[in-house]
Amino acid sequence: MAALNRILTPLTVGTTQLPNRMVMGAMHTRLETLDRPHERLAAFYAARAEGEIGLILSGGYSPNPEGVMENGGPLFNSATQLDEHRAVTEAVHQAGGRIILQILHAGRYAKVENCVAPSPIKARINTYVPRELTTQEVWRTLEDFVNTAALAIEAGYDGVEIMGSEGYLLNEFTAALTNHREDEFGGSFDARLRLPLEIIRAVRQRIGKGAILIYRISSIDLMEGGMSGTEIANFAGQVESAGADLINTGVGWHESAVPTIGATVPRAVWRESIRNVKRAVSIPVMASNRINTPEIAEALITSGDADLVSMARPLLADPDFAKKVRLGTTDEINTCIACNQACLDRIFTERTATCLVNPRAGREIEFPKGPAPVSKRVAVVGGGPSGMAFAINASERGHRVTLFEADTQLGGQLNLAKAVPGKAEFHEMLRYFRVRLDRLNVTLNLGKTVNADDLLSGDFDEVVIATGVKPRIPDIAGIDHSKVVSYVDVLKGTVEIGSRVAIIGAGGIGFDVAEFLVGDAEESLLAEAFFRAWGVDPESERAGGLSPDNLHTSTARAVCMFQRKAEPLGKRLGKSTGWILKAKLRKAHVQMIPGAHYTAIDDDGLHYSVDGNAKVLPVDHVILCSGQIANRDLFEQLQARGVTPRLIGGADVASELDALRAIDQATRLAVAIV
Numbered sequence: 001m002a003a004l005n006r007i008l009t010p011l012t013v014g015t016t017q018l019p020n021r022m023v024m025g026a027m028h029t030r031l032e033t034l035d036r037p038h039e040r041l042a043a044f045y046a047a048r049a050e051g052e053i054g055l056i057l058s059g060g061y062s063p064n065p066e067g068v069m070e071n072g073g074p075l076f077n078s079a080t081q082l083d084e085h086r087a088v089t090e091a092v093h094q095a096g097g098r099i100i101l102q103i104l105h106a107g108r109y110a111k112v113e114n115c116v117a118p119s120p121i122k123a124r125i126n127t128y129v130p131r132e133l134t135t136q137e138v139w140r141t142l143e144d145f146v147n148t149a150a151l152a153i154e155a156g157y158d159g160v161e162i163m164g165s166e167g168y169l170l171n172e173f174t175a176a177l178t179n180h181r182e183d184e185f186g187g188s189f190d191a192r193l194r195l196p197l198e199i200i201r202a203v204r205q206r207i208g209k210g211a212i213l214i215y216r217i218s219s220i221d222l223m224e225g226g227m228s229g230t231e232i233a234n235f236a237g238q239v240e241s242a243g244a245d246l247i248n249t250g251v252g253w254h255e256s257a258v259p260t261i262g263a264t265v266p267r268a269v270w271r272e273s274i275r276n277v278k279r280a281v282s283i284p285v286m287a288s289n290r291i292n293t294p295e296i297a298e299a300l301i302t303s304g305d306a307d308l309v310s311m312a313r314p315l316l317a318d319p320d321f322a323k324k325v326r327l328g329t330t331d332e333i334n335t336c337i338a339c340n341q342a343c344l345d346r347i348f349t350e351r352t353a354t355c356l357v358n359p360r361a362g363r364e365i366e367f368p369k370g371p372a373p374v375s376k377r378v379a380v381v382g383g384g385p386s387g388m389a390f391a392i393n394a395s396e397r398g399h400r401v402t403l404f405e406a407d408t409q410l411g412g413q414l415n416l417a418k419a420v421p422g423k424a425e426f427h428e429m430l431r432y433f434r435v436r437l438d439r440l441n442v443t444l445n446l447g448k449t450v451n452a453d454d455l456l457s458g459d460f461d462e463v464v465i466a467t468g469v470k471p472r473i474p475d476i477a478g479i480d481h482s483k484v485v486s487y488v489d490v491l492k493g494t495v496e497i498g499s500r501v502a503i504i505g506a507g508g509i510g511f512d513v514a515e516f517l518v519g520d521a522e523e524s525l526l527a528e529a530f531f532r533a534w535g536v537d538p539e540s541e542r543a544g545g546l547s548p549d550n551l552h553t554s555t556a557r558a559v560c561m562f563q564r565k566a567e568p569l570g571k572r573l574g575k576s577t578g579w580i581l582k583a584k585l586r587k588a589h590v591q592m593i594p595g596a597h598y599t600a601i602d603d604d605g606l607h608y609s610v611d612g613n614a615k616v617l618p619v620d621h622v623i624l625c626s627g628q629i630a631n632r633d634l635f636e637q638l639q640a641r642g643v644t645p646r647l648i649g650g651a652d653v654a655s656e657l658d659a660l661r662a663i664d665q666a667t668r669l670a671v672a673i674v
Contacts, residue, residue: 004294004325006301011054011308013284014212014245016158018054018098018308021301022322025248025288025312026057026102026161026216027343029362030352032074036365038084042091043364049097051320056097057161057214057248057310058088060104063144066116067105067169070350076101076148082155089156100212101152102161103145107169108178109254118173119180124255135183141169142199149203159212162199165250170196171218174235176543177225193235197242204243214286215244220273220545222252222260222536229273229540233280240281248286248310249274258534258546261289261313262577263338264422264524264584268296269531272538273545275305286310292317292336292425294325311336313343316355316362331435334358337425341660344576357429359664367667371398372674379404379455381634382466383446384412386649386662388433390464393670395440402443402458404450410434412468413650414659416491420512421519422581452637455645462646462673465635466666469628469650474504478601487513487625498620499557502606504598505625506563511570511581513625518555518588559590560617562608566595630654 007021031040045056061076062068068075076085085101092099108117108130116137117130133141149160164170172178173195179186185195196215204213217236221227227235236247251270252260259265267290278285287306291297297309314321318334325333334357342356355361375398380387383405391403409415411430418426437444455463471486473479487509489495501517503510522529531538537547563569569592570582585592593610600607605618630651638645648669649662 004298004330007294007297007309008326011284014159015210016098016212019052020054020322020326021308022054022297022325023286023308023310024048024053024056024315025310026059026104026163027312027316028059028069028347028353030347030350031362033072034352038087040362040365042088044362045088045099046091046095046097047319047364048315049092049095049099051315051318052322052326053097053315053319054308054322055158056092056099058099058101058157060102060163061148062105063103063148064105064141066110066112066114067107067141067144068110068112069104069106070111076151077144079151079154082151085152085155085157093156098158100159100161100214101148101155101157102163102216103148103152104163105141105145105169107167107172109168117169118178118186121178121180123167132181135185138185138195142195142202145199146202146206150206153207153211157211159214159245160203160207161214161216161248162196162203163216164196165216165218165248167223167253167255170199171221171253174218175221175223175226177223189231193238197238200239200242200244212245213243214246214248215239216248216250217277218251218253219249219277220251220270220538220540222256222258222546223544224546226253226544227540228543229276229545232273232540233276236277236280240283244283246284246286246308247277247281249277249288249306251289257583258536259577259580261338261344262340262422262580263425264577264580265290265338266525266527266530267292268300269527270538271300271303271305273540274300276540278305278307284308288312290338292338293428294321294330294333313338313340313355316343316353317357319361331431332439334432335425335428337429339425339574340576341574345574348575354664356660356663357432359667367671374674375399376461376673377459378402378462378464378673379458379460380464380466381450381455382412382468382649382651383407383410383444384466384468384649384662385414385659386666387412387464387466388437389663390466390648390666390670391442392433392436392440393667394673395442397671397673399670399673401440402445402460403437404445404448406447406449408447410437410444410446416488417512419491419493420516421521422515422524423512424521424524450634452634452641452643455638456641456643463638463643464646464648464669465632465638465651466649467631467634467651469654470631471624472627472629473624474598474626476598476601481601481622483605483619484601484622484624487623490623491516495621497557497623500619500621501557501559502617502619502622503559503561503625504606504622505627506561506569506592506594507625507627508573510561510563510625511573511585513623514559514561514585514590515581517557517559518590519584555588559588560619561590561592562596562598562606563594564596568592569594628654
């Protein structure tokens with residue numbers, strides 16, 4: 001393993017020395033919407049401080065009511081709120097950490113009727129048209145930022161971050177796309193920069209030089225009409241002159257048609273835009289977006305492209321990330337797989353954030369710490385996500401666990417998922433599971449199919465069934481035709497698929513199979529392939545950093561997806577990533593047919609009807625992605641013998657392949673067994 005010296009090196013920001021170069025980036029959690037919100041937030045951030053992260057950036061707090069993300073969203077504008085914030089800062093400081101309050105005005109992204117913006121231009125991702133701020137209101141907004149900054153310092157925060165990226169209010173002022181004003185805050189390039197620069201100066205004067213002042217700049221807008229790389233570098237220099245101690249880099253706007261943080265985005269792919277900012281200033285610069293391993297972080301700093309790295313979702317996945325780097329146990333880091341299922345997808349659908357690979361994230365007060373009162377002998381059958389998660393968590397509680405898996409390798413459905421382009425991060429998930437199982441001395445029995453007699457004779461105190469799912473076979477005439485194959489065979493690579501394909505079923509598995517058939521694996525791994533596919537100019541010579549759209553328009557296969565429901569295909573895909581997959585498949589000319597009734601499969605192909613109109617699609621293969629059924633054979637054997645084992649994962653609920661639910665359920669069961 002390469003040395004990780006630079007990310008462990010202390011760095012002075014302003015007058016504060018940080019113990020290392022690893023930062024927890026700001027992230028909305030919506031924990032304030034749950035019961036005991038301040039206790040939850042304190043425990044959440046304190047866990048990351050205990051994990052030795054060098055600096056924590058809080059989720060964004062609006063400086064005034066019209067700037068909140070949504071009705072009831074985080075707002076910090078009154079001294080009456082000081083105590084609730086002190087609960088957080090004191091918990092972090094007691095754990096040895098440092099925490100910054102992010103001040104975020106959502107601008108035209110605010111999902112509130114009275115949202116405001118530099119100009120009355122509606123965002124593509126919001127139903128509300130913003131009201132244009134008057135000149136007087138712009139000056140009042142500046143004072144609101146200053147007021148919140150002062151309150152933050154009084155509440156014990158170590159500084160503030162002013163959010164000027166991702167298409168929020170201050171970013172809207174800097175871009176010609178959204179700033180059509182004719183007063184002193186619009187028109188020329190310098191006038192568009194005036195508000196954020198005035199805010200930085202005023203905040204610096206109010207909070208003094210002892211507190212850290214960070215400005216988050218958009219290093220590349222990824223929007224037509226956004227700033228060019230030259231303009232961004234110019235702006236960065238003015239941010240430094242205005243009084244910022246540190247520049248954090250954001251990437252893209254939330255409404256950009258280019259993905260920026262999903263697993264389909266290569267790791268550290270935005271380094272060129274970050275380098276552009278770094279070269280323009282002498283103060284430290286922080287890199288962000290798709291940095292999820294210590295090695296990537298180390299490379300960014302060693303190259304001189306950045307001085308620190310911001311990791312938000314990776315600190316959901318593993319709060320002890322920095323501590324494990326220091327201890328040299330990086331193979332035990334629970335790596336963020338950039339799935340967005342439990343964090344961003346939940347936030348964008350008005351739910352609270354957690355993490356697929358770490359269900360404790362945001363739920364710290366719900367899980368007991370320390371060993372179970374009694375150590376039990378536990379058998380878990382099934383080495384997929386739920387079985388492995390249960391085994392790890394039960395072992396950490398002090399139970400003696402034996403895991404049985406019929407296959408010769410662990411992973412279950414994860415071994416299928418990792419074959420899909422854009423899902424290579426699942427290799428990291430499997431690595432973490434394997435390492436932890438080994439370090440915890442879980443007894444593994446691979447390649448062994450167990451029966452009820454084996455378990456009953458094993459003298460186990462508890463038996464947990466995590467045997468997963470089996471593909472559901474639909475009742476269609478000709479379903480046993482040689483053209484018909486299961487998604488399992490396709491993703492395992494055990495069949496050679498022809499050039500004309502029908503996919504029956506358009507849930508997550510159906511879309512994964514379509515991407516497997518027409519996608520480009522290099523696009524999520526190599527920067528050049530990603531930029532070419534999504535039309536990005538990483539050096540931002542053109543305004544917004546966009547180049548002509550070159551997303552793939554041809555494929556060797558003709559693929560047609562079908563579903564029974566008469567609704568758009570992919571409607572239930574993840575909010576933050578589903579659009580990416582649908583865009584890629586559209587450009588690959590994948591047909592999508594809703595409301596289909598299947599009548600037969602024969603030598604001529606797939607016979608079906610839509611709205612009563614009979615059709616036939618000539619195909620080489622019909623791939624079944626028509627759901628799953630729970631594999632409960634062993635469970636039923638045990639029940640017949642008078643034993644009722646615990647049931648988790650797909651063996652419990654088979655609808656879709658929900659690793660999020662499976663791992664959460666397994667983790668909660670593991671800590672419940674006493």
